[in-house]
Amino acid sequence: QEQITLARAEAVPLVSIAAIIQNNTSGFASRVAGSPGEWEGLRYGSFGSPFEEPTLRELMGCSGSSFDALEIVNTGFSDPLALLEQGQIDLAWIFYGWQGIQAELQGIELEVVMMEDWFDCIPDYYTPVIFAAEATLEDRPEIVRAFLIAVSRGYRFAIGEPASAAAILLDAVPELDRQLVQESQEWLSPRYQADATRWGEQDLEVWSTYSQWMAEHDIIAQPIQAERAFTNEYLP
Structure with missing residues (x-):
């Protein structure tokens, strides 16, 4: 989110389409x-x-x-x-x-x-996120939706079956540290969606509050239009 906000403050037309983790970890x-x-x-x-x-x-x-x-x-x-x-x-x-x-x-x-x-000192923000160019969303929305259907399915599986999800990753990338992958997935699995209604969901207040904080601390010149920086439209 912080990088997307910085980009949009410089008129780079990127849009966050899913939050990988619901809170800043x-x-x-x-x-x-x-x-x-x-x-x-x-x-x-x-x-x-x-x-x-x-x-x-x-x-x-x-x-x-x-x-x-x-x-x-x-x-x-x-x-x-x-x-x-x-x-x-x-x-x-x-x-x-x-x-x-x-x-x-x-x-x-x-x-x-x-x-x-x-969070009472520095507001929460989504990190990391999945993003796309505005042009991609406008020109190829069906590709974006299909992509997020697949990604959402994977994260829902990881949430419900962290050990199996870790095993799939290790099969694909066997050089990774097995215990680290397993324990990392166990720690992350309840945090991917947390209390959101679905995996990937983003909230306008989170975007607008952190954008305001960035402006107040001179990271960007002024708050961005937060409602244009993200979308939940393509989530299944």
């Missing part, structure tokens, strides 16, 4: 600090996103600490768990459903500040 992982109020003096491993500084600044502000006391280290897309374990950084933004589970399996003890616990 990312978080900030550290081996030395358990809350944003303890992040002063730490080294944050940045992958260069325009959302990082405003998010960190807001979380620390909500905790009464100062973002200016956080050191930003440009790490690109290096493995954050390896960097944390090697002591090259103290703080990293991860997706818990994969990297958090991976850390548990590797015996890396982490304190993770989950975004879902801070």
Whole structure:
């Protein structure tokens, strides 16, 4: 959602057509600090996103600490768990459903500040999403609908049968870590749809609230037309 909003703010006509997970399952992982109020003096491993500084600044502000006391280290897309374990950084933004589970399996003890616990500070947003170009939706709607019928069927299966879904993935990509895939799928399966009426459903309030937050924190110049940034029309 954050990337689609950024694109639409620059007049790039992309539209989100399904939310893969209903709530933000990312978080900030550290081996030395358990809350944003303890992040002063730490080294944050940045992958260069325009959302990082405003998010960190807001979380620390909500905790009464100062973002200016956080050191930003440009790490690109290096493995954050390896960097944390090697002591090259103290703080990293991860997706818990994969990297958090991976850390548990590797015996890396982490304190993770989950975004879902801070929605009173930073609004929820859908991440990741499936998106398409406006032109594709206009010119080939039947293809989009057929695609989402298939994808929805797969996610509904993963929700109801996480072990079987993991086995299918492992059969297709056997080089993946078997235990990681299995435990990740077990963790994610109840979160794909959560309390939504169907998998993939998106809500206007989530889009408009986060767009407003992005504008207030100078990530975009002004809020986008949220109702044009997503659609539920093609979901089965």
